[in-house]
Amino acid sequence: MHISLGAHTFVMPTPVFLVGVYDDEKRPNIMTAAWGGIIGSRPPCLGVSLRPATWTHRCLMTRAGFTVSIPSAAQAAQADYAGIVSGEKENKFETLRLTPIPGEHVDAPYVAECPLALELSLRQRVEAGSHTQFVGEIMDVKIRKDCLNPDGMPDMAKINALAYSPLTREYYAVGEFAARAFAVGKTIRSLD
Amino acid sequence: MHISLGAHTFVMPTPVFLVGVYDDEKRPNIMTAAWGGIIGSRPPCLGVSLRPATWTHRCLMTRAGFTVSIPSAAQAAQADYAGIVSGEKENKFETLRLTPIPGEHVDAPYVAECPLALELSLRQRVEAGSHTQFVGEIMDVKIRKDCLNPDGMPDMAKINALAYSPLTREYYAVGEFAARAFAVGKTIRSLD
Numbered sequence: 096m097h098i099s100l101g102a103h104t105f106v107m108p109t110p111v112f113l114v115g116v117y118d119d120e121k122r123p124n125i126m127t128a129a130w131g132g133i134i135g136s137r138p139p140c141l142g143v144s145l146r147p148a149t150w151t152h153r154c155l156m157t158r159a160g161f162t163v164s165i166p167s168a169a170q171a172a173q174a175d176y177a178g179i180v181s182g183e184k185e186n187k188f189e190t191l192r193l194t195p196i197p198g199e200h201v202d203a204p205y206v207a208e209c210p211l212a213l214e215l216s217l218r219q220r221v222e223a224g225s226h227t228q229f230v231g232e233i234m235d236v237k238i239r240k241d242c243l244n245p246d247g248m249p250d251m252a253k254i255n256a257l258a259y260s261p262l263t264r265e266y267y268a269v270g271e272f273a274a275r276a277f278a279v280g281k282t283i284r285s286l287d
Numbered sequence: 288m289h290i291s292l293g294a295h296t297f298v299m300p301t302p303v304f305l306v307g308v309y310d311d312e313k314r315p316n317i318m319t320a321a322w323g324g325i326i327g328s329r330p331p332c333l334g335v336s337l338r339p340a341t342w343t344h345r346c347l348m349t350r351a352g353f354t355v356s357i358p359s360a361a362q363a364a365q366a367d368y369a370g371i372v373s374g375e376k377e378n379k380f381e382t383l384r385l386t387p388i389p390g391e392h393v394d395a396p397y398v399a400e401c402p403l404a405l406e407l408s409l410r411q412r413v414e415a416g417s418h419t420q421f422v423g424e425i426m427d428v429k430i431r432k433d434c435l436n437p438d439g440m441p442d443m444a445k446i447n448a449l450a451y452s453p454l455t456r457e458y459y460a461v462g463e464f465a466a467r468a469f470a471v472g473k474t475i476r477s478l479d
Contacts, residue, residue: 175472
């Protein structure tokens with residue numbers, strides 16, 4: 096039995112993206128965004144939605160690239176701060192003692208300290224009411240070396256990414272293994 | 288120090304959405320999708336991307352509404368199955384012993400057993416290469432009564448939603464509290 100919560104922007108999980116851009120004077124900035132996700136496989140594309148009032152939105156109206164850095168649960172305070180304070184007023188990399196690394200494929204900075212970072216080439220801006228959805232082609236995914244497992248694959252427990260819960264305004268950690276995909280479903284009935 | 292993984296559709300977390308539709312003969316169907324997320328606040332909108340080859344994509348070319356049910360970690364096998372088998376060939380609600388509930392606001396079924404369900408009115412189809420992004424306005428969010436905390440708010444530990452890790456093809460649970468949003472960031476420096 097379900098009850099109604101109303102017409103809210105609530106779903107679980109939503110991601111915690113640190114969107115990295117340079118401004119017109121080439122100052123690096125990050126802003127936190129939870130409205131986004133992958134939207135296509137070929138080409139590999141990710142969308143992230145920002146309000147026009149934000150500094151990052153303004154930068155992305157003239158820039159051709161951006162990054163998305165994924166903070167770990169241990170970086171929750173820094174990620175939260177980057178969603179509260181505008182990059183117009185201060186250099187958040189400096190305040191947060193984070194290191195901007197210039198992208199290899201796009202003219203945008205990512206966060207050296209984050210376990211994951213994506214470089215994105217801007218392909219489309221889609222109007223979405225209060226927000227603009229910026230669609231970027233994923234040019235590269237980068238992972239911090241210490242977040243790889245011995246097989247050279249990402250280790251989710253080490254990445255320990257954050258998820259955001261919009262309605263309750265909380266962060267959750269995504270490091271607890273549940274099941275193998277394209278595998279556990281075959282316990283329902285044999286599909287071979 | 289980061290190393291490059293290449294241009295993959297990899298980010299953490301991605302959601303595990305069970306997209307619910309009726310087909311032309313009003314048979315209920317669910318399919319699992321991880322490419323999606325919230326894309327705007329006013330109106331509240333969610334996007335989910337599907338490949339044209341899927342049965343749900345075909346249904347959504349003529350339907351005006353869909354649902355997104357959120358499975359809990361305990362439902363990982365059912366969620367995985369719904370992403371492997373096509374609704375053209377079988378009634379997955381029956382195979383998975385799940386109960387389709389007709390939406391209150393849209394003509395689409397949601398999953399009675401899932402902790403969360405969203406009803407969505409289709410507003411836009413955005414071409415995204417290999418996928419079509421279906422943008423729906425969130426008409427209502429429903430929560431299973433036993434997933435509320437004593438304050439009447441969603442209890443994330445009880446919802447215990449799944450996240451999908453694309454590159455490693457694994458599911459993770461999102462039930463471990465990390466920090467309060469719009470709060471923990473203020474430990475960096477006072478913002479009052």
